[in-house]
Amino acid sequence: xxxxxxxxxxxxxxxxxxxxxxxxxxxxxxxxxxxxxxxxxxxxxxxxxxxxxxxxxxxxxxxxxxxxxxxxxxxxxxxxxxxxxxxxxxxxxxxxxxxxxxxxxxxxxxxxxxxxxxxxxxxxxxxxxxxxxxxxxxxxxxxxxxxxxxxxxxxxxxxxxxxxxxxxxxxxxxxxxxxxxxxxxxxxxxxxxxxxxxxxxxxxxxxxxxxxxxxxxxxxxxxxxxxxxxxxxxxxxxxxxxxxxxxxxxxxxxxxxxxxxxxxxxxxxxxxxxxxxxxxxxxxxxxxxxxxxxxxxxxxxxxxxxxxxxxxxxxxxxxxxxxxxxxxxxxxxxxxxxxxxxxxxxxxxxxxxxxxxxxxxxxxxxxxxxxxxxxxxxxxxxxxxxxxxxxxxxxxxxxxxxxxxxxxxxxxxxxxxxxxxxxxxxxxxxxxxxxxxxxxxxxxxxxxxxxxxxxxxxxxxxxxxxxxxxxxxxxxxxxxxxxxxxxxxxxxxxxxxxx
Numbered sequence: 001x002x003x004x005x006x007x008x009x010x011x012x013x014x015x016x017x018x019x020x021x022x023x024x025x026x027x028x029x030x031x032x033x034x035x036x037x038x039x040x041x042x043x044x045x046x047x048x049x050x051x052x053x054x055x056x057x058x059x060x061x062x063x064x065x066x067x068x069x070x071x072x073x074x075x076x077x078x079x080x081x082x083x084x085x086x087x088x089x090x091x092x093x094x095x096x097x098x099x100x101x102x103x104x105x106x107x108x109x110x111x112x113x114x115x116x117x118x119x120x121x122x123x124x125x126x127x128x129x130x131x132x133x134x135x136x137x138x139x140x141x142x143x144x145x146x147x148x149x150x151x152x153x154x155x156x157x158x159x160x161x162x163x164x165x166x167x168x169x170x171x172x173x174x175x176x177x178x179x180x181x182x183x184x185x186x187x188x189x190x191x192x193x194x195x196x197x198x199x200x201x202x203x204x205x206x207x208x209x210x211x212x213x214x215x216x217x218x219x220x221x222x223x224x225x226x227x228x229x230x231x232x233x234x235x236x237x238x239x240x241x242x243x244x245x246x247x248x249x250x251x252x253x254x255x256x257x258x259x260x261x262x263x264x265x266x267x268x269x270x271x272x273x274x275x276x277x278x279x280x281x282x283x284x285x286x287x288x289x290x291x292x293x294x295x296x297x298x299x300x301x302x303x304x305x306x307x308x309x310x311x312x313x314x315x316x317x318x319x320x321x322x323x324x325x326x327x328x329x330x331x332x333x334x335x336x337x338x339x340x341x342x343x344x345x346x347x348x349x350x351x352x353x354x355x356x357x358x359x360x361x362x363x364x365x366x367x368x369x370x371x372x373x374x375x376x377x378x379x380x381x382x383x384x385x386x387x388x389x390x391x392x393x394x395x396x397x398x399x400x401x402x403x404x405x406x407x408x409x410x411x412x413x414x415x416x417x418x419x420x421x422x423x424x425x426x427x428x429x430x431x432x433x434x435x436x437x438x439x440x441x442x443x444x445x446x447x448x449x450x451x452x453x454x455x456x457x458x459x460x461x462x463x464x465x466x467x468x469x470x471x472x473x474x475x476x477x478x479x480x481x482x483x484x485x486x487x488x489x490x491x492x493x494x495x496x497x498x499x
Contacts, residue, residue: 025463025466026463029459029460030309031306032452032456032459033307034306034307034309035452036449036452038306038307038328039448039449039452040449041307041329041332042333042433042445043433043445043446043449045296045332045333046333046429046432046433046445047429047433047434047435049292049293049296049333050433050435052289052292053289053425054422054426056285057419057422059282059285060282060415060419060422061415063278063279063281063282064278064279064402064403064415065402065403065419067399067403069274070270070275070391070395070396070398070399071395072271072274072275073268073269073270073271074268074269074271074272075252075266075267075268076269077264077265084097084099084255084256084257084264084266093250093267094265094266094267094268095235095236095250095252095266096234096235096236096237096263096264096266097233097234097236097254097263097264097266098234098262098263098264099231099232099256099258099259099260099261099264100232100261101229101230101231101232101233102231102245102256102257103190103191103229103230103231103242103243103244103245104228104229105186105187105189105190105191105228106137106186106197106199106227106228107184107185107187107199107216107226108184108185108199108212108213108215108216108219108220108224108226109182109184109185109212109219109225110182110183110184110211110212110224111212111224112182112211113181113182114183114211115181116159116181116209117159118158118159118176118178119159119160120158120159121154121155121156121157122155122157122158122162122209123154123155125209126205126208126209129151129152129153130151130152130154130203130204130205131149131150131151131203132149132201132203132205132206133147133148133149133150133202133203134148134166134170134171134172134199134200134201134202135147135199135200135201135202136171136172136187136189136198136199136200137187137191137192137193137198137243138171138189139243141191141192141194142193142194142196143193143196143197143198143200147170147171148169148171150162150165159183160176163175163183166185171188171189172185172186172187172199173186183210183212185199185212187199187216187228189243189244190244190245191229191230191243192227192228192229192230193228197215197217198217198227199215199216200214201213201215202214213225216228230243231243231247231256232259235249235250251268252266252268269392270391270395272391272392272395275391275398276384276387276388276391279368279382279391279398280382282415283368283382286350286379286380287380290343290346290347290377290378291379293339293342293343294343296332296333296334296336296339297335297336297340298334299333300331300334301330301331301332301334302328302330302331305324305327307325307328308324308325308328338425338429338432342422342425343377345421345424345425346422347378349414349417349418349421350363350414350417351363351370352410352417353410354400354404354410354414355408355410355411356404356411357400357401357404359394359397359398359400359401360390360397360401361401363380363401363414366386366387366401367382367383367386367387367388367390368380368381368382368383368387369381369383400413401414402414402415402416403415403416404416430443431443431444432444433445433446
């Protein structure tokens with residue numbers, strides 16, 4: 001649009017007059033933009049709550065619905081003996097263990113100084129393509145019949161690069177020691193092979209270049225290696241062995257550290273404090289969630305504080321605008337039926353009875369009740385002593401109260417009911433407000449916003465047309481005044497000439 005020059009004939013500030021006239025015509029457009037802004041705040045608040053509902057649903061699963069939460073055990077021993085580094089349990093049991101031998105991995109080393117530069121290409125030591133094979137004991141305690149085979153070109157490989165490939169692909173750890181100028185290797189799997197060696201090497205590169213024996217038993221006989229050995233121990237009077245020092249036996253996981261040949265008695269029981277901690281976390285997060293929802297549904301809506309227009313914001317200080325926005329954003333979800341329904345259902349989910357249980361069937365029976373303060377809106381209160389006693393007596397019963405699975409609603413655990421309500425609420429919110437990635441036409445507020453955008457665009461077009469009409473009218477007025485002025489000047493000049 002070219003530059004406008006008005007008021008030369010009339011002396012009027014046309015731009016100012018048009019602006020004032022347009023301000024009055026722009027009021028309906030400002031209201032549309034304010035409605036749009038409010039709707040966007042409402043959508044964003046729905047989505048923020050939806051994320052919180054999802055986070056809480058995940059927390060319900062990770063705490064009161066996870067079997068591992070209630071399977072946590074405390075293991076005690078009657079001795080501080082160092083034969084056991086760690087001991088965990090999956091059941092409530094007791095026993096005795098005596099460790100007579102630790103397991104170890106087989107190993108072997110070079111017979112002498114190799115006189116080799118580990119970084120140099122190997123074609124100075126060997127010629128022609130080389131093929132080597134390494135067989136080792138596997139997790140079942142037998143020699144792997146296939147093992148790992150490597151074929152390489154000595155002109156392209158160094159000892160370091162060959163060792164790197166062996167360590168990455170085989171079941172041994174191999175290294176070159178710069179002090180002794182020898183290589184050493186050990187099996188990654190500990191234990192003694194059943195009826196065979198634990199490490200077997202094939203290939204001239206091993207025997208002639210690296211001066212290694214063909215297997216670890218031969219190396220042991222020559223003083224250059226060790227055979228693998230099993231962990232040996234007596235468990236509840238039974239002498240037995242394992243390939244490794246870490247193993248599971250009869251509901252316990254042992255990690256042995258020393259062979260002391262001393263009896264160690266141990267027992268396991270529910271880890272009451274850890275289970276209690278998980279339930280407390282669940283209730284704390286539940287209380288935070290319902291407090292957040294209640295805040296949204298009861299928040300005051302200040303009808304005298306609509307969203308600021310750009311013109312209004314420019315007239316306020318930053319602090320004033322911030323205080324205005326705080327009131328303008330308040331109450332976007334006040335008395336929202338979806339959220340009020342969710343609160344009611346969540347309370348009902350937790351307060352009702354679970355049918356078909358042999359133990360506790362209500363939260364109150366394990367020490368979890370509702371706050372007496374009605375302003376709390378149904379927050380949960382824990383009697384830790386009572387809950388601790390319930391967990392100690394029967395953690396499985398407490399787990400079933402939260403997690404029992406059934407197609408019959410009345411027989412579902414409280415946690416499962418709660419997650420179903422949350423899932424239903426989230427679907428309702430998504431229908432209303434969509435997700436961050438949702439297309440505008442896929443949810444109610446999105447369709448409303450798109451409709452409002454169309455209205456705003458049409459109104460802006462009408463205002464552009466109106467503004468152009470005003471300027472055309474003032475331009476016509478200027479032309480008429482200029483014409484009148486010219487005629488007046490002509491007449492004055494004519495009269496002056498005739499006198």
